[in-house]
Amino acid sequence: MTVLDDIIVGVREDLESRRAQVPLAEIKRLAAEAPAARDAYAALGGNDSPRAALKVIAEVKRKSPSKGELASIADPAELGAAYERGGAAVISVLTEQRRFNGSLADFDAVRAVVDLPLLRKDFNVEEYQIFEARAHGADLVLLIVAALDDTDLKALLALTHELGMNALVETHTAEEIDRAVAVGARIIGVNVRNLKTLDVDRSLFAELAGRIPAGAVVVAESGVRSVADVRDYASQGANAVLVGEALVTMGDPEATVAEFGAAGSEAVAARR
Numbered sequence: 514m515t516v517l518d519d520i521i522v523g524v525r526e527d528l529e530s531r532r533a534q535v536p537l538a539e540i541k542r543l544a545a546e547a548p549a550a551r552d553a554y555a556a557l558g559g560n561d562s563p564r565a566a567l568k569v570i571a572e573v574k575r576k577s578p579s580k581g582e583l584a585s586i587a588d589p590a591e592l593g594a595a596y597e598r599g600g601a602a603v604i605s606v607l608t609e610q611r612r613f614n615g616s617l618a619d620f621d622a623v624r625a626v627v628d629l630p631l632l633r634k635d636f637n638v639e640e641y642q643i644f645e646a647r648a649h650g651a652d653l654v655l656l657i658v659a660a661l662d663d664t665d666l667k668a669l670l671a672l673t674h675e676l677g678m679n680a681l682v683e684t685h686t687a688e689e690i691d692r693a694v695a696v697g698a699r700i701i702g703v704n705v706r707n708l709k710t711l712d713v714d715r716s717l718f719a720e721l722a723g724r725i726p727a728g729a730v731v732v733a734e735s736g737v738r739s740v741a742d743v744r745d746y747a748s749q750g751a752n753a754v755l756v757g758e759a760l761v762t763m764g765d766p767e768a769t770v771a772e773f774g775a776a777g778s779e780a781v782a783a784r785r
């Protein structure tokens with residue numbers, strides 16, 4: 514069993530206990546009552562022509578399977594507010610509990626204080642989780658191509674769009690990019706972390722980014738440890754970078770987001 518398979522087994526078990534407490538009909542009702550979703554595609558520069566800036570998706574990440582404990586994050590709301598002040602375009606909040614020590618409580622805390630689009634970062638494999646994300650005020654959900662067959666990928670993406678949200682459709686291979694494009698993904702991530710082995714290979718982004726069609730927002734995911742890494746991704750075609758570990762471990766998240774955004778945008782300008 515791969516790391517990804519193992520994570521999903523736990524995610525499904527945890528999902529069953531939440532569904533026992535809040536049945537599907539109720540979560541659908543709550544999703545319908547939630548304020549309208551913010552436009553994450555636009556926030557990531559999807560409508561800009563040309564896309565002149567590098568957008569930062571800043572992640573609230575406590576722990577990871579690859580590194581263990583990263584940061585205690587006593588106040589996720591304050592971290593989210595710091596990301597917003599630093600100029601993040603979108604905030605990602607990990608809600609998976611067993612491996613990342615995330616929660617919907619973290620998500621709610623950030624939602625209460627920031628007005629940016631929020632990504633509910635979880636291993637979404639069932640429609641319940643998409644309604645649940647919307648019920649909690651999410652604007653964007655993660656769909657990992659490697660975790661879904663084409664039927665489920667298409668159905669979950671369609672449901673996401675019906676609920677007014679966008680999806681970050683995550684890929685790791687050329688074939689997965691083709692599958693993401695075939696179902697109509699508008700925000701496509703290349704995760705340079707292999708979720709089956711946890712190996713991180715930043716060179717993968719340059720290999721794969723050109724395969725993503727022009728209309729889609731291209732997100733470089735994982736492995737940013739420095740301004741130089743952000744510059745590399747930006748010069749290789751990224752419209753946005755998704756950063757977790759560096760922001761929660763380097764100190765001064767507000768300044769680091771601002772620095773990454775500025776350096777990336779300079780590299781985008783130099784590319785044109």
Ligand SMILES: O=C(O)c1ccccc1NCC(=O)[C@H](O)[C@H](O)COP(=O)(O)O
Pocket residue numbers: 516572574577578579580704706708711734735736737755756757758759
């Ligand atoms: O981060 C992990 O170890 C991990 C392991 C298994 C599945 C997913 C994992 N991470 C999810 C992510 O995609 C990252 O949190 C995100 O891209 C940020 O990465 P980083 O900046 O390297 O923390």
